[in-house]
Amino acid sequence: MMKRIGIMTSGGDAPGMNAAIRAVARKAMHEGLEVFGINYGFAGLVAGDIFQMTAQSVNDTIKRGGTMLYSARYPEFAQEEGQLKGIEQLNKFGIEALVVIGGDGSYHGALRLTEHGYNAIGLPGTIDNDIPYTDFTIGFDTSVNTVVEAIDRLQDTAASHERTFVVEVMGRGAGDIALWAGVAGAASDVIIPEHDFDVKKVAEKLRASREAGQKHAVIVLAEGVMHADEFAKELSAYGDFQLRSTVLGHVVRGGSPTARDRVLASEMGAYAVELLLEGKGGLAIGIQNNKLVNHNMLDLFDAKHEAQLDLYDLAHDLSI
Amino acid sequence: MMKRIGIMTSGGDAPGMNAAIRAVARKAMHEGLEVFGINYGFAGLVAGDIFQMTAQSVNDTIKRGGTMLYSARYPEFAQEEGQLKGIEQLNKFGIEALVVIGGDGSYHGALRLTEHGYNAIGLPGTIDNDIPYTDFTIGFDTSVNTVVEAIDRLQDTAASHERTFVVEVMGRGAGDIALWAGVAGAASDVIIPEHDFDVKKVAEKLRASREAGQKHAVIVLAEGVMHADEFAKELSAYGDFQLRSTVLGHVVRGGSPTARDRVLASEMGAYAVELLLEGKGGLAIGIQNNKLVNHNMLDLFDAKHEAQLDLYDLAHDLSI
């Protein structure tokens, strides 16, 4: 019978990670387990930066952005030497299984531990929504809302001066943040890596829109396509749209998580503990069709997150 | 071939209604239709308070709370006399079909119009999330976030003074707002109409929690159960928990919609136009398992929105 589990966050931080940590810790304690927090992801595991958590450790943390367990890059864990050092620490603290919250990069380490006999469950924690086999990742909803709030602000100033803003948003290779924020922010165009585009048509649409009376616009550009300045330069070749470009950087990673992210993180965290209690490991949790699911981590490595191209069409239909 | 459609909002306002209006209008125009806004719901229909919309009518409206088409109660539309007057106006303006955004109460009027040969599609617009055959209604996500923000604030003051707050939240007969806000707000207890409860156990949990070191708490109470003052009185019979009660009233109905509500409203609005273009009517749109769906309005009248009791258990497991 399993007695002790560990929790860590790995990769880029995302709002809702603390809600997930809380859920794992509280659910595990509710089930009679002891819970250990591992600081700084796999780096901290190897270094033994590990502490026992109490129910009070996660008081008043659900609303905080970032991760109370810190995060760090640690490519050395790809080597067996790193893994063995990590296992030594797990043994030292009596940790039999663990939950890893992070991007799919972190799942490689989790899978290695599972293969060594230490069941590990992965939770998708990233703002980019670029993990396969899940419709949503923890942090995505918060990030989209932060971007939309910024777009709302830009619309004010765009309207006052009849400007066109090109807004570059995060998402690495995925266009999800751009798509959601584009629809919700009433963007006149959304440019994503998963769909081709034609700068000339973007320009024609802007011109038609201006002629029809809407003299300001916001174009949302996923960072995976190109830089905002570059796009603005290309666009300005087709006319004077009073262009300004702006890059929403790390600001959209932080902040108090939305209700949606907190609930999703709570559900996933509790589910991870249930899977561990069933003796399972090497699984990545997701939400698909509004149901919690799990898939073998190996399957994720071959798969690719699918772009939500229906939103792409919607964004363009509604901007007329 | 259909040429003109109308849009109205009916029942209590909800954040995202303007996003839905925009989506219906823009999608319809994109498909070559003419669009008429009907002010004040069925009352305005009967009175002929109707105007033609342009693409610019819905500029910069997506971020606004409330409804730009106003809303009003109008029980007289249950009578055939009211309906015939409404149809007279539809004929006068050449409106052949319409979209009604509102609670399921508004679907009765929509169904009557469909029966008279004017196809009507219903969109679930209410913060209460109490409509059958949809997992989420337009406005629910915003409202939950507003409640959670209030709970976050109360947690600050509760922690400073080691108090217990009983927070009464809207939702009519449904506990959905309470459940989501309870999980996301780290409530120590959530009391909803769909589940029985025992005040004595609530008190015991509070006491155990205080003894374990968490000296403040927030209890979320759905308005469908009882008044916050009443609950606080019952609870105080079991001990001194430094109780304060607060009622989050109409404040949680307004405000700029979240990204999620804007996207949901946009998707549903566009889908409604597609259904009308297919010659359909008498249908209520929903989202189930993350897919847009439609059901016959008649089916809704016999059905009941199901409580999300898994969240109930989650809320209680995580508050230990």
Place this chain on the structure above:
Amino acid sequence: MMKRIGIMTSGGDAPGMNAAIRAVARKAMHEGLEVFGINYGFAGLVAGDIFQMTAQSVNDTIKRGGTMLYSARYPEFAQEEGQLKGIEQLNKFGIEALVVIGGDGSYHGALRLTEHGYNAIGLPGTIDNDIPYTDFTIGFDTSVNTVVEAIDRLQDTAASHERTFVVEVMGRGAGDIALWAGVAGAASDVIIPEHDFDVKKVAEKLRASREAGQKHAVIVLAEGVMHADEFAKELSAYGDFQLRSTVLGHVVRGGSPTARDRVLASEMGAYAVELLLEGKGGLAIGIQNNKLVNHNMLDLFDAKHEAQLDLYDLAHDLSI
């Protein structure tokens, strides 16, 4: 030469108290002093709930609502017995002087300690803005913004349904929150304890406003006048204004402080340390005419915070 000072918060919590605590602690350490946090105000002082702070104790606290040092009522400190116990603890920890952040009620205790030879400086920490000799208190700006955000939300729903909302806001005997929020929230009327009012005239204005085309309204009512329900009842005797009443309770006490409150708290906290270093005590800090000031606490006890009646006139002129 003074070496050790203490800090406490007393009375109702207010946003910005943590910023003040941080400022006192950091400024004192910058000047080479040792700093002790006293939990739970005068109650904690008497009980010896005291701990040494480090520069890191106040990391990442500036943005948090509430008070990290907790607060509590402790009327027993009015008795010399309580005071002597408190002094015993000060001696035990070697604390020579202290800063008390709270309402003017807390200044009595601070003055007693000063008389006993332990210099104490008072900082005005309360949302109510009801302390004499200061134009603004720490927490007031945040609270006003929270109320205004709520009014903005109510305006959405009021406009959609052509309603009139009566919003009761905190402030104890003072109308400052109501006045500021009334002007900033475009209230049609503001009712405060410091100015007489005539319900009939309020009704006439509402009627005129509705006839002129503005069919919704928000009336801001200071809690020091009467209850919102009571006011709504009186008002409804003069006509049907689609009245709803709502009470913004403890929600407006919490939340992350505004920039203004953080800066004010930081300035006042640093100034308090400077005064202590000059060997002064028994002084209450304020801001008047945009300058930091200090007054003898004794003077405050005879004085009364002045209402900002120019804002009263402004609110009414602008609502026409």
Place this chain on the structure above:
Amino acid sequence: MMKRIGIMTSGGDAPGMNAAIRAVARKAMHEGLEVFGINYGFAGLVAGDIFQMTAQSVNDTIKRGGTMLYSARYPEFAQEEGQLKGIEQLNKFGIEALVVIGGDGSYHGALRLTEHGYNAIGLPGTIDNDIPYTDFTIGFDTSVNTVVEAIDRLQDTAASHERTFVVEVMGRGAGDIALWAGVAGAASDVIIPEHDFDVKKVAEKLRASREAGQKHAVIVLAEGVMHADEFAKELSAYGDFQLRSTVLGHVVRGGSPTARDRVLASEMGAYAVELLLEGKGGLAIGIQNNKLVNHNMLDLFDAKHEAQLDLYDLAHDLSI
């Protein structure tokens, strides 16, 4: 006896401009005047883009960012030819005097009109707080709060990864936004144009701070000093601080104004009308020592906004 006044906004938009427009319009109507809105600043004046406002024109505008009267650059108004065309339009509409809301650049045009016999009063509307003879400009408080919110978010992600962020903020030649946001955001350093700095000392402080246990930091850099990337490059020469740089661009210009900005704009707008009614012109309104003041515009052209260097010292003392 004056009967008709005009209002315009000029220069960069700022949150609170709509509150100022509302205040001028409503106060003037309250005093029996007719009010005309002039779109697009001096460009619109010359083009005759002018319309009569009603009390309802400014309903529900107080909470909106940007300017409902639009703004535009129009250097041609420096020439007498432009001025005469503007005067022609004033005569055509019977406008005898006007209020200009904008930066001090707009005051030149306002002064020219006054010299021609059309009294003009200037209101300081800019986020930069760089106008002489006023402690605060309309829009500054909102902008600072937006920046602080962004810094709070960055602190989350900085803490999770033990990073140092260099945040570049607006302000043109003035360091006010940087100073206020630096104090309120608990920045470890604030770099402004009005004060020299030494990158080496910034690095030493970071190192000391890291050694003392605070492993993350935010440095606020005014745009008037240099670019964030450039600063980060210079700083990185002194050690590895896990630097990231981010530029908060136009996002901080928009958004719903804070209560403070709404109240300030309302007071200034009403005061402008009072001055016009007294037959005065060529005056710039300000707030100094918490009192409304006015100065001859000519005086402003020779003066310079003073940096708040006391805040500079405070920021550095409190970051230890």
